[in-house]
Amino acid sequence: MIGRMLSVELLKIRRKLLWMLAALGPVGVIGLQAVNYGLRYDYLMKLYGDSPWEGLLQQVGSLMLPALFIGLALVASMSAGIEHQAGAWKQLLALPVTRLQVFGGKVMLSLLLLLASCTLLLLLTLGMGLLLGFDPQVPWAEIVRQSYLPYLAALPFIALQSWLSIVMANQALPLTVGTLGMVLSMFSLLMPAWMPWGWPDRAVRSADALQAAGSGLALGVLVLLIGYAHFARKDVS
Amino acid sequence: MARLLASEWIKLRRSIIWLLLPASPLLAFVASWRSSLDSGGAQAWREVLAVGAMVHGYLFLPLLVGIFAALLCRFEHASGGWKQLLALPVRPAAVYGAKLAAIMALAAILQLLMCAAIAGAGLLRGLDAPVPWGMIGMSAFGGWLACLPLAALQLLASTAFQSFAAPLAVNVVFTLPNMLVANSRDFAPWYPWVQPLLAMVPQDTYGFGAFNVSLETLLAVIGGSFLVFLCSGLLYFVRRAV
Amino acid sequence: MKMMKQASGSWLLETKGLTKKLGGKAVVRDVDLRIGEGDIYGFLGPNGAGKTTTIRMLLGLAKPTRGGVTVFGKSLAANRMEILRHVGSLVEYPSYYGHLTGTENLEVIRRLLDVPKERIAEALSIVRLEKDAGRAVKGYSLGMKQRLGIAAALLGNPRLLILDEPTNGLDPAGIQEMRELIKSLPGQRGVTILLSSHLLSEVELMATKVGIIRSGSLIYQDSIASLKARTAGRIRFSVSEPEDAWKRLLELGFEAERDQSRLTVGGAADRTVASIVAELVRRGHSVYRVEEERSSLESVFLEMTGTGGSL
Numbered sequence: 001m002i003g004r005m006l007s008v009e010l011l012k013i014r015r016k017l018l019w020m021l022a023a024l025g026p027v028g029v030i031g032l033q034a035v036n037y038g039l040r041y042d043y044l045m046k047l048y049g050d051s052p053w054e055g056l057l058q059q060v061g062s063l064m065l066p067a068l069f070i071g072l073a074l075v076a077s078m079s080a081g082i083e084h085q086a087g088a089w090k091q092l093l094a095l096p097v098t099r100l101q102v103f104g105g106k107v108m109l110s111l112l113l114l115l116a117s118c119t120l121l122l123l124l125t126l127g128m129g130l131l132l133g134f135d136p137q138v139p140w141a142e143i144v145r146q147s148y149l150p151y152l153a154a155l156p157f158i159a160l161q162s163w164l165s166i167v168m169a170n171q172a173l174p175l176t177v178g179t180l181g182m183v184l185s186m187f188s189l190l191m192p193a194w195m196p197w198g199w200p201d202r203a204v205r206s207a208d209a210l211q212a213a214g215s216g217l218a219l220g221v222l223v224l225l226i227g228y229a230h231f232a233r234k235d236v237s
Numbered sequence: 238m239a240r241l242l243a244s245e246w247i248k249l250r251r252s253i254i255w256l257l258l259p260a261s262p263l264l265a266f267v268a269s270w271r272s273s274l275d276s277g278g279a280q281a282w283r284e285v286l287a288v289g290a291m292v293h294g295y296l297f298l299p300l301l302v303g304i305f306a307a308l309l310c311r312f313e314h315a316s317g318g319w320k321q322l323l324a325l326p327v328r329p330a331a332v333y334g335a336k337l338a339a340i341m342a343l344a345a346i347l348q349l350l351m352c353a354a355i356a357g358a359g360l361l362r363g364l365d366a367p368v369p370w371g372m373i374g375m376s377a378f379g380g381w382l383a384c385l386p387l388a389a390l391q392l393l394a395s396t397a398f399q400s401f402a403a404p405l406a407v408n409v410v411f412t413l414p415n416m417l418v419a420n421s422r423d424f425a426p427w428y429p430w431v432q433p434l435l436a437m438v439p440q441d442t443y444g445f446g447a448f449n450v451s452l453e454t455l456l457a458v459i460g461g462s463f464l465v466f467l468c469s470g471l472l473y474f475v476r477r478a479v
Numbered sequence: 480m481k482m483m484k485q486a487s488g489s490w491l492l493e494t495k496g497l498t499k500k501l502g503g504k505a506v507v508r509d510v511d512l513r514i515g516e517g518d519i520y521g522f523l524g525p526n527g528a529g530k531t532t533t534i535r536m537l538l539g540l541a542k543p544t545r546g547g548v549t550v551f552g553k554s555l556a557a558n559r560m561e562i563l564r565h566v567g568s569l570v571e572y573p574s575y576y577g578h579l580t581g582t583e584n585l586e587v588i589r590r591l592l593d594v595p596k597e598r599i600a601e602a603l604s605i606v607r608l609e610k611d612a613g614r615a616v617k618g619y620s621l622g623m624k625q626r627l628g629i630a631a632a633l634l635g636n637p638r639l640l641i642l643d644e645p646t647n648g649l650d651p652a653g654i655q656e657m658r659e660l661i662k663s664l665p666g667q668r669g670v671t672i673l674l675s676s677h678l679l680s681e682v683e684l685m686a687t688k689v690g691i692i693r694s695g696s697l698i699y700q701d702s703i704a705s706l707k708a709r710t711a712g713r714i715r716f717s718v719s720e721p722e723d724a725w726k727r728l729l730e731l732g733f734e735a736e737r738d739q740s741r742l743t744v745g746g747a748a749d750r751t752v753a754s755i756v757a758e759l760v761r762r763g764h765s766v767y768r769v770e771e772e773r774s775s776l777e778s779v780f781l782e783m784t785g786t787g788g789s790l
Contacts, residue, residue, distance in 0.1 A: 008590045015578050021406060028410060036417050063416060066296075070409045077402045082576065085400075091574035091631065094538040095591045096564040170315070171401040172308055173253055179304060179405065180260055183296050187264070190271075235541040 005097070005105035006112070009079070013109070018078050022113040025071045026121035029063045030128055037132060052134045057146050060125050061204045064146075068154055068200060069185050071117060073161045073178020076110045080165035089236050099232045107162045107224065114151060114158065122147035149203035152213040155220025156196050157181060163227030167234060241327060241335035248312045249339070257304065258347055261297040265289035266354035270361055279366045283439050285359045286376055293351055294380055294434035295415055301347060302384045303408030305340045306391035307401050314399050329475045333392070337467075340388040341381070348377040372439060379436030383455070386429045386462035393470035396477075426454050429462040489552075491516045491671050492537070492639060496546035499532050507532050508695040509546070514639075514673060514688070517665055521686030521703070522675040525784055529695040530675040531571055534643050537673070538568055550639065564592070567637035569645060573628030577617030581608055581627055584616055585634060592635040602630040606660065622653035629660065633668075640664065642674040646681060654681075661685055679780040693784045709779050712771040714752055716742045719765040727762055728755065743772065 013019065036059065037044060048055025083089050083106075092102055122143060129138070157178075164174035181197060188198035193208075196219060202212035269289035274281050313319045322332055355376075356368050390411075394404035411430045418428045425431050436455060492514040499507040507529040514520045524530050535541040537548055539559045548555040550562045576584055585599045603609050606626040611619065616627065625645065632640055645661065646654045662685050664670045676682050682689060689706055691699040699706070718724045721740045728735040728742065733755065735742050744755065752769065759766055 004590055004593070008587050011583065011587055011590070012576055012579070014583070017403070024406075024410070028413070032414055032417055039421070039423075063413065066413055066416075070405075070413075074402050074406055074409075078400070081400055081402060086574050086576045087572060088574040088576065090535075090538075090540055090570045091568075091588070092591075093540055094563060094566070094568045094570070095588065096560045096635075097591050098560065170311070172304075172311055175307075175401050175405055176253060176257055176304055179300055179409075180257075183261075183300065184264075186296065187268070187292075190268075233542075235535070237535075 001097075001101060002104065002108070005101050006108055009105050009109040012082055013079070016078070016082065018075065018113065021071070021074055021078065022117045023120060025067045025117050026064075026124055029060060029067050029121060030124040032063060033059055034128060037128075041132075052132070053129055053139050053142065056125065056129050056132075056134070057139075057142060058205075060121070061146055061150075064121060065150060065185060065200050065204065066182050068114070068117075068150060069157065069182035070178060072110065072114055072154060072158045073175055073181070075113050076158065076161035077165045077171045077175050077178070079106055079109045079113075080162070081171055083166075084169050084171070093236050100228060103166065103228050103231050106166055107159070110158055110162055118147050118151045145209065146204055149209050149213040150200040152220075153199035153203035153216035155216045156199075156223050159220045159223035159227060163223065163230070166227075167231060238331055238335060238338075241331055242338060245309065245335055245339040249309070249343075252308060254305065254308055254343065257301070258343070259350060261293050261301060261347065262350040262354040264297070265293040265351060266358050268292045269355060270358040274362075277365070279369065281362075281364050282359055282366055282369050282372065285362070285364070286355050286373060287438050289351065289355045289358065290376060290380070290434070290437035290439075294437040295419070296412055298344075298347070298380060298384065298433045298437075299387055299412045299415070299430050300408060302340065302344055302387045303391040303394075303405060303412075305343045306336075306388060306395040307404045309336055309339055310392070310395035310404075311401060330471060333396075333471055333474045336396075337388060337392055340392060341385065344381055344384045344388065348381045351380075352377050376437045376439060379455075380433045383429075383432035383436040383459050386459060386466050387433070389463055389466035389470055390429075393466060393473060396470070396474055427458060429458065432459055490514060490549070491518075491551065492673065493549045494533075494537070494546060495549070497533065497536060497543055497548065498545040499529075499536060499541065500544040501532075505544075506695050507536070507543075507692075510692065510695075510697045511700075512690055512697065513700065514671060516671055517669070518688050519661070519665060519672045519674065519686045521682030521689040522673055522692065523679060523682055523689055523780070523784075524675075524677065524692035526677050528692045528784070530677075530692060531643055533692070534568075534570060534641060534673075534675060537641060538566070538570070539563065540570070564635060565638045566641060567632030567635060567639070568641040568643075569625075569628040569632045570641075570643045572647070573624045574631075575616045575619075575624055575627060578615060580615055581612040581619070581630075584627060585631060588631050588634050594635055598634050598636070602633045605633060606630045622649050622656070625649060625653070625657065626660075629657075636668075637670060640670050640672045642672065644675055644677070646676070658685055679777055683776060691780070691783055699783055706779070707776060712773040713743050713745045714755075715768070715770045715772050716744070716755070716759070716766060717768040717770075718742065718759055719767075724759055724762070724764050727758065731758065 033056070044055060044059070045052060083092065093099065125143060125147075126138065130136070161174055161178055164177060165171060168174060185197045185200065188201035191198040193202070196216070199212040199216050203209045203216070206212070266289070269285045269292070272285075272288045274284050276284060313322060323329060352373050355373050359368060391404055391408055394407045398404050414428070415431045415434065418425050418431050419434060425435060432455060490513045492512065494510055494512045497507060497510040497512070498505060510533060512533075522530055522533070532541065536543050537555070539555055551565065553562060555562055576587065579587070581603065582599060585602060589596065589599055600609070603612050606629050608623065608626055608630060611623060616624065619627065625648075629642070629645070632642070642661070646657050649657060661672060661674065664672060674682070674685070683703065686703050688702050689699070690697055717740060721737060721742060725735055725737040725742050728744070733744055733751075735744050744751070756766055756769060
């Protein structure tokens with residue numbers, strides 16, 4: 001059933017800009033870094049000395065986090081927006097599918113698209129490093145960590161944005177919340193550790209990266225459960 | 238035109254915009270209140286303003302202008318309001334102008350709140366020099382002026398796309414590069430989305446990037462890009478209306 | 480009246496005391512719908528009377544504040560999935576993904592219903608959309624979107640079809656077409672249909688049974704034939720010396736009413752009319768006219784729904 005829900009969601013985003021948006025994030029981040037390195041190659045190489053990979057990851061990471069934050073809000077809004085635009089919630093929920101499957105299908109679509117984004121970013125980062133002629137001794141663990149741990153740490157926000165976007169016909173509020181979240185996340189250095197807006201950043205740079213990702217996973221599941229409980233009880237108009 | 242503006246006001250009254258407006262000034266207030274200062278006297282005010290301007294101008298201000306535009310057009314997209322609005326005895330260009338004016342009015346309110354936030358932060362720190370209203374006001378006004386081209390472009394995007402997400406995506410795509418562009422002496426003066434930041438941070442506070450670019454250059458870039466975006470937006474809107 | 484004979488519990492769809500409160504106000508109150516197998520049930524009422532809210536509850540889209548829905552003899556609350564597999568619906572306005580083609584729109588639903596691919600072509604041919612099935616739906620006319628909505632409702636080969644205002648917004652030709660389509664379904668496919676409308680004239684031509692809802696309460700539910708019987712005429716007699724004649728008729732036990740020179744008697748059978756005329760003539764009255772006054776179905780409906788004029 002999970003597979004069937006996902007296949008339906010994928011069918012619905014045919015000819016939509018959703019795929020392009022998911023690709024745009026990583027391509028934009030790496031594109032900007034390409035310009036950055038193109039213009040300031042000597043400066044940046046000197047700055048990071050004998051660990052050019054680490055430098056690249058740091059540079060990429062600083063752009064990746066805001067892109068992830070706003071990207072997840074946009075993806076969640078657009079995937080739920082398909083149903084709002086089609087007036088299809090009533091049709092969908094009058095079919096022999098459970099509300100859990102409908103809710104789960106939407107969340108999984110967003111999770112899948114964002115996972116694809118993170119993977120594309122990993123590949124592009126790798127490609128860029130190799131093109132710049134960095135040491136072929138690629139720091140795999142570092143690259144994989146940076147690509148996927150922030151994704152896990154951002155799970156509470158994926159859950160929140162999916163929930164808001166699904167239950168609200170007006171997408172202005174969820175997207176405004178998403179935008180504020182993105183800007184807030186830029187001040188993660190000033191935040192106490194319990195604030196989730198700082199977790200994706202912690203998942204990139206700090207020693208407690210795994211803890212940040214784990215907390216994200218746990219809180220994300222919790223928010224999903226709350227969101228689902230709300231959706232399951234809601235009358236559909 | 239006055240009637241069109243009044244109608245925009247009615248539509249805005251019950252909007253989430255009012256919850257949104259204080260967010261950035263509040264954050265800027267906290268940042269400039271808590272940040273550490275290198276200097277005292279009048280120079281300290283300059284630093285407080287710079288911190289607040291960085292927080293507010295880097296991303297918030299350009300992004301908010303885009304959200305204002307999208308919110309103002311949402312009413313029309315949501316209920317077939319464009320049809321209704323354009324069927325009234327008003328010129329399409331006036332409708333477009335009223336929307337732009339409403340965006341800039343909201344931006345003005347935002348900037349006024351910023352002035353209050355900066356003054357409040359400085360006073361709370363107990364800075365000994367009097368509040369430099371002139372400098373703060375110039376900074377807010379400059380940031381507001383620098384929003385004009387962004388407002389024009391976002392209005393174009395918001396009228397062109399039905400969904401709220403699409404114009405926001407456009408806005409983000411152009412605004413996020415600020416994080417890199419602001420560092421570049423060569424590019425920043427020419428990049429419209431970083432202008433609000435450059436206009437708000439007092440000259441000579443920071444010795445890096447494009448913060449020392451002359452006012453004349455900035456005005457030329459702001460004015461030029463505003464004209465380009467406004468004309469293309471108007472052309473698109475008026476053509477679609479008929 | 481076949482369906483009146485059915486024992487309780489054998490209805491295809493039955494609601495008991497169905498009530499929905501929104502913000503403390505009951506928008507649907509104690510509604511007991513009874514729909515038999517093979518019925519075309521016309522669910523009538525003015526706009527805002529609670530039709531759509533009731534239908535949402537029949538589909539599990541909204542939860543009743545009180546009361547329950549039984550479909551195919553099973554409780555909807557407990558057997559939602561199993562019941563919905565055999566129910567097709569079109570609520571208010573058709574749902575469609577504008578960027579997808581007609582076929583793709585149906586494919587979305589087909590995958591969720593898990594029925595064979597052939598059903599798509601079948602459903603498209605029932606609503607005669609085969610030619611346009613490859614086009615994006617955003618380019619369809621309203622009538623075509625409505626037909627696509629019906630095709631979607633038919634995709635799972637439903638036993639019960641619930642159509643909320645299926646002719647809303649259609650032009651006269653589209654209405655005619657939709658009417659023929661709906662009438663043909665029970666015969667061809669053994670479907671039972673619930674269709675709502677605010678127009679009696681609309682339902683009169685299709686329905687076998689009607690239920691009328693007013694401000695949330697079901698005020699009438701019976702066969703369309705019984706509703707029509709309510710329009711049975713009153714007989715009007717124009718006579719000389721009407722005062723005398725009227726008294727005589729009352730003495731004889733006829734419930735006659737007098738209005739100046741005219742006497743009217745309600746619901747009179749042919750024999751009664753004949754004996755009244757004979758009696759009046761015997762008493763020496765001149766009978767100038769005997770006329771039947773027939774109220775229209777529409778006016779009976781308007782009287783019941785208390786909306787007068789327009790709905």
